[in-house]
Amino acid sequence: MDFEFDDDLRMLQEQVGDFAIKVVAQGAEARDHAAEMPQQLIQQLADMGLFGISIPESYGGAGLGCDASTMVVEEISKACAGTGVLISAHTSLCVYPIMAFGTEAQKKKYLPGMASGETIGCLSLTEPGSGSDVGAATCRAELKSDGWHINGSKIFVTNGKEAGVMVLLAVTDPDEKKHGMSAFIIETNTPGVRIGKFEKKLGIRCSSTAEFVFEDCVLSEDALLGERGQGLRIALSILDGGRIGIAAQALGIAQACLYEATKYANTREQFGRPIGTFQAIQNKLADIAVGIEAARALVYRAAWYKDNDRDYVQAGAMAKLFASEMCSKAANHAVQVFGGYGYCQDYPVERFLRDAKITELYEGTSEIHRIVIARSLV
Ligand SMILES: Cc1cc2nc3c(=O)[nH]c(=O)nc-3n(C[C@H](O)[C@H](O)[C@H](O)COP(=O)(O)OP(=O)(O)OC[C@H]3O[C@@H](n4cnc5c(N)ncnc54)[C@H](O)[C@@H]3O)c2cc1C
Known part of the structure; x- marks a missing residue:
């Protein structure tokens, strides 16, 4: 090992x-x-x-x-x-x-x-009525004599502003249920594709999050990614790997929290001594440090599984679930270590707290991850 x-x-x-x-x-x-x-x-x-x-x-x-x-x-x-x-x-x-x-x-x-x-690339999977329930998508792709006609909308597309190419999931065969969706590659400047609105967010504010509207956008037949009807499988496979990336993002944020909180604890004095000498503050730093190491083990274990062609679905879900919840706790602790200053924009920990939350939400919420993990247990 x-x-x-x-x-x-x-x-x-x-x-x-x-x-x-x-x-x-x-x-x-x-x-x-x-x-x-x-x-x-x-x-x-x-x-x-x-x-x-x-x-x-x-x-x-x-x-x-x-x-x-x-x-x-x-x-x-x-x-x-x-x-x-x-x-x-x-x-x-x-x-x-x-x-x-x-x-x-x-x-x-x-x-x-x-x-x-x-x-730059992006993924258009989520729709207003289809978030955790990926199979509820309604964005339609119809094959006509001149190619695939795409109509519908997608929301919450990360990199929407910067992206030149997109992987899109759309319904090709509505009666086929599980096999009714297919994946496509679309260039974002294709006629019939437009950005609706950009989300104004709590955190990760420099990352663009866009709505895309497709109005009779015509794609050539070879825009299909994978086989027709394979869309749901492709979507779930994307999310299985994507989760490891988000777990890594959470791991990174948590380390920034530990670094800033430790630095502050060593310099801020109250009652005539650095607050880092108080056990209540030390406990928070210790808890963040343990959380980071545990998350790192899970995150790189999942990456190792993926690199070694092992089944990484459960490992990735565990890594994302643990790292994201650990990250939110770490950011909360970091703000607490800073006291009132932690709540103000003069220090970065308020940004970390806002950034941390998203890791529990996107590419599958914590609730969905618990379902994925439990599915292999019961
Ligand atoms: C900033 C940001 C960036 C994003 N980037 C992308 C992107 O690049 N591409 C993309 O396609 N999507 C993206 N998303 C979408 C994201 O993946 C979804 O928001 C997420 O999967 C949750 O879907 P939802 O928001 O519709 O919540 P919902 O599915 O409506 O869930 C609402 C609540 O109900 C819970 N819930 C739902 N179903 C169950 C269940 N069966 N059991 C228990 N609880 C349940 C959820 O956990 C959650 O707490 C992004 C979202 C955000 C906010």
Whole structure:
């Protein structure tokens, strides 16, 4: 059993960690206030090769495993959770399905641009009436003589503003129930595709979250991703892997909480001594530290399962459930350590608390994860 990254991964971790501190962390507060993701930062992430980390070298990427992409999201999320999810959504929600289910022609067409960061990816799965209940989707894809006609809407699309390519789930055969949905690859500038609105959010505010409206958008027949009727299977497979990325995001946020809370506990004095000398404060720091280590073990175990072709559904669900709930507790503790200052924008922990919450909600809520885990028990 080995709890260490190998030398290559450790070197990459140092590089990405250094970049996260020097570049990503610097503008995090401003990006949160402006609710904007600057193009310049996207370019810097691209220059670091972070959009192509899991894409095979033959398509222009680094060809690394889930352990590496997980580590990247963790390191970037330590500095800025909104930037962490930009990479996680691109990698897990769009690159992965194209790699796993795409034809050679689709891979050649899309992956090189996605590896270089020239094209950002997103996933359109959720609809107003279809959240946890993925099978309740109504966005329609009808095959006519000139191709697939897409009509309907999708909401909560991460990277909606930046994305050039999207994986879309739509109903192709309404009577087929489980096999009624199919997946498509769509370029977001295709006529008939438009952005409805952007969500104004509690946290991860620099990450764009968009509504997409499809009005008789016509796609060629070869836009189908995987086989007709395989959409639900593809969607669930995307979420199974995506969860590991969100768990890594939670792990990153929790470490930022521990770092800031410890620093503050060592410097803030009350009753003539640093508050870090009070056991009540030490307990919070200890609890955060234990939570982080436990979450890290679960997160990298799930990544290892994925890299080693083991069934990672339950492992990913456990990692996401534990890491996200741990992250919210850690952020809450961090604000408590800061006292009233923790509630104010002069310190970053209020942002961490707002950012932490989303990890319990997207790519499956905690309630859904408990269902997934329990399903394999009872
Ligand atoms: C910021 C953000 C980014 C997102 N990014 C994307 C994206 O990129 N692409 C995409 O397609 N979607 C995205 N989503 C959607 C996200 O995955 C869904 O919001 C999430 O899956 C929950 O769906 P819902 O919001 O419709 O909640 P609902 O499904 O309506 O759930 C409401 C509540 O009921 C509970 N509940 C539902 N069903 C059950 C059940 N069977 N048993 C017990 N409890 C249940 C839930 O756990 C929750 O507490 C994003 C959402 C947000 C907020």
